Structure formats: C-alpha cells, structure tokens
Amino acid sequence: MSAVEIRNVSKIFNRGRANEVHAIDDVDLAIESGEFVTLIGPSGCGKSTLLRLVASLLSPSEGAITVAGKSAEQARLDQDYGMAFQRAGLFEWRTVAKNIELPLELMGWNRADRRRRSAEMLELVKLPEFGDHHPAELSGGMQQRIAIARSLAFNPSLLLMDEPFGALDEMTREHMQTELLRIWEETATTVVFVTHSIPEAVILSNRVVVMSPRPGKISEIIPIDLGERSDDTREDPEFFKGVTRVREALRAVEGL
C-alpha cells in the first residue's frame, strides 16, 4: 500500500474570479511507505500547495488523495501525519517545551509523559537547555528546530516538511539533515520534503520530484541511489551525479 497516493490532482484557487490561480495541474504521484521524497522547483510552482493538499488543509479542485489508504481528510482527523511549515509558527506565550507538547496535549497525553517526550525531543534537536525559554528568546533557526521537534513529537508515520531548514546556517542545516536521516531510518517514517536546495534534495531523498510552474506540474522524477548515508556521502561521485541531474532538470524547467 502506498503511504501517499496523489491521483490526477488539480488545484485552482478562486475559480471563476479575476484572481483565479491554477496552482496545481494534473499531478500524479505515488509515495511508498518508508520513502523519502523531495519536491523541488522554482518559487510559486505549487510545492507548498501540494503539501497542503496532502495534509488536507486544502481540498483538491479535481482528483483524489489518499494517505495510508484513507482519504486525506480522514488521515488528518486520525493524526496520521506531522507537519513542519515554512514558518516556525510557535506560540509566543508558551515555553519551548510547552510548544513541543501542544500536539500531545490535544491528544490527551498525561503531563509526565508529555514532559518526558518534550525533553527527548529537545535533546534530539540539540537544544536541551531551552525548554523553559519563550520562543522570542530564540534565534530563527532555533525556533525552526523547535517546530521540527513539535512535528516529530507524536511519532507520526508520515512527515510533511515545507522548507524546514530554510532559515538555518549551513552547519546546523547539515547537522539537521543528518539527524532527519537518522530519525527517518530509525522510525520507518515516510517523508515528503520541500526544499530549494539541490544538495539537500539529493542527500536526503530516494526520489527528487522536479516541478515546473504556471500551472504547477511534475516535470521530472529523479531517483537517487546513495545507499546508506555517511559523513563521506557528500563527497561521493554518485552524490555529485545526482546534484548535476537535478540541476539540469531545474534548468530545463526554468528555460535556461
């Protein structure tokens, strides 16, 4: 069974009005359970929209989406996915730990379990001493790490991530990529990941989905086979081959 199945999905915003936008056009994509798939493409090509459709925060104008064999909406109601948005979106009045505990609270976890879990998550994103701080006291990159911890807190079987590392510096970014890969391997989570960074897409993914804009379509799907990642993978010739292929596909999309 596919973890996510997107069948002939189109999304038109404000249909029939002057500000009509054809954001997604006839996208067809099946993502296997445990797969890591990255969406890449020029700004405005509909990456975030596609992710929101999978999350059932938007409903498709045409076509259908299933997540874990259910309708996307049912999957949302069953909390089958965790989501990290383009913006961290922490609640400023909650401490960092309480932000991570928010989904757990809504799921009815008891206080002791929540505390333990948020402490684990803070360790994971390497900010263990910041639990009692408020988000305003953290840098943008640190806030983004907290948002990632929040999305992982309840061990969802599907992770939807919209440029989660966009605000991080290069070293933290590589560190988070490694951590994400480790979590992904350990937990057999399926990940759909949006990024603008070609090396990031290549190092993380099993498949890179290259999208083209106006209207948003899949223009190419590039399989990446780097096997088990290690510290040396970033210097592997296979890695550079992948980077080159994705770059060429993106150039074709942008008409360069």
Place this chain on the structure above:
Amino acid sequence: MTSVTGTADPLVRAQLLREQSARADRRATAGRVTRQVVVFGLFMVAIAAVYISYKAFGAAFDHEQHTWRIIGSYLPRSDDLNMPPIPDIFGALTDPLPGESGSMAGTLFGEALFTLRETVAGFVVGVVLGLTLAIALARSSFLERGLTPYIVASQTIPLIAIAPLVVIWGRKNIDFFPWEWKDWMSVSIIATYLTFFPVAINGLRGLKSPRPENLELMESYAAGWTPTLWRLRFPASLPYLFAAFKLAATASVIGAIVGEISAGVGGGLGRRILSEALRYSTGPGRLYASVAFAALLGIGVFLVITAVEQLVLRSQGRKAIT
C-alpha cells in the same frame, strides 16, 4: 558563589541561569516602578506649578480687566473662590465636613469605596458580557456582520440620558433577582455599558489575530473550534484584552460618577461632587478635594489593571501593546 560558566552539569547550569535571569527581572521591575513613581511625582508637581502660576497671573491682571479684557472675559477668573489656594484644598481634607465629625478625607475615602464597588461590579459583568459577545462574533461571521453595527450604535446613546432611566427601571422593575435591587447596582449597569464595548471590539480583534500558519497548525491536529479557542485564539487575544480592560476600567469609574450625579444616587463620589458644587461658595477647597479623589480613583484602577497585565504577560514572556 558558584559561577554559571564553571558548572559542568547542564541541569545545574540551567537552574543557575534561570535564577540569574529571575534576579535580573526583579531588579528591572524595581527600577521601572521607582522610575514611574518619580515621574508621577514630577507630574503632580508640574500640575501644581501650572495651577499656582495661572492663579498668580490671573490675580495680577484681575483688577486691570477694564483695560485688558482677556482675563475675566475669556479666561476663567482666578480669585480665591474659583481657584482656592492649594493649602486650602489640603486643609479641606483634614477639616470635618459641615455638620459632620471626622475629617473630610475619611468621608471621601468611604465614598470612593462606594463608587469603587459600583465600578468593580459593573466592570466584571461588562467583561463577562464583552467576552461572551467577542467569542460569539468570532465564532460566526453571520453574527459578526449582523450585530456589530448595533454594538457600535449602542455607544452613541448619551450616558447622561440613560443613567436616570436605568435607576428608575431599577427601582420599579428589577425584582426578578433573588436579592434586593439597590440604586448602586443601577449605577453599575452604566459601568457595564461602558465596559462591554471595548472588551467586545478589542476581544474580537484579538481572537482573530492568530496568524494563518498557527490556525493551520491547529487544523492539522484536527483540533475543533473549542480547543482552538482555548489554546490559540484566547491566549493570542490577551494583549488586546488588557488594552481594552485599561480603557474600560477608567471609563467605568467615570461612568459610575456621572451615573451617580445624573441619577441622583447617594453615597458615592459623584453625589459628593454634586453637593460640594451646590455649596461651592462656602468652601471651594472641598469641591477640589472631591474632584481630586475621583481622579485618584481612576488612576488607581488603571494602575491595578496595568499591574495585573504586567504580571500575566511577563509570565508568558511577552509585552503589552499600547
């Protein structure tokens, strides 16, 4: 003394850092309060200085009226009847009122408490009413579109006009409560009327203030309207609500005083101001003293709300708006 950086254990270090920042917070608060008290003192001195100079200036030109007609014809006169000397105002506070025992300050204090009771009761009911309205309007855009014009229109009715009406209704028609209806409760209704409006309007703005990504996050957790209200919308609206509470509390004091005056309810500062105005010529200091008490009551109520606001928002690591 343990040094924070020299401690290896991260838990101990975190604890030390927390204590250090708590100490810094307390110092900052103490500094701020001192500064505010000093500024307030200077402000009072400035007002006294303006009062004294105008009085002196006016008095010097008073007998020149026929040659220089601005003073006396366009500007208020500044003789001892219109502007009693400041010592007279303080003197009035220590003297007993005509035909009564005890200092006037004591009497005014009791009357301020009476007005405060009206204000607080009206304010609390107004906050509950305003919040309920704000939540209802945030919940349903149909209600929002339908009711908002009437809520705004309700504030165009002049206070002086409704105050006597409310008191008359209270005496004649309000008998469905398990307790006996008193005149001061009618005055409270006027405070309620002034409170619910800013609370409803600002509260609605606050409840609608969360950013779209935060609302989407709650939606992604399949959180319904009520959990979203308590965990997101309501906390997001707190700075807006406190701004409204400050406005509403001072308006409630004014409403209570004006209500007492225009409806002739006895026992509070409004009635005191009215009766001292009627026998002004025999003791102008007494009227000034009563008005000063009314002003102090308003300032006091404002300060209390501000203190609560600081406590609540600071504990959440955020700042007040306005």
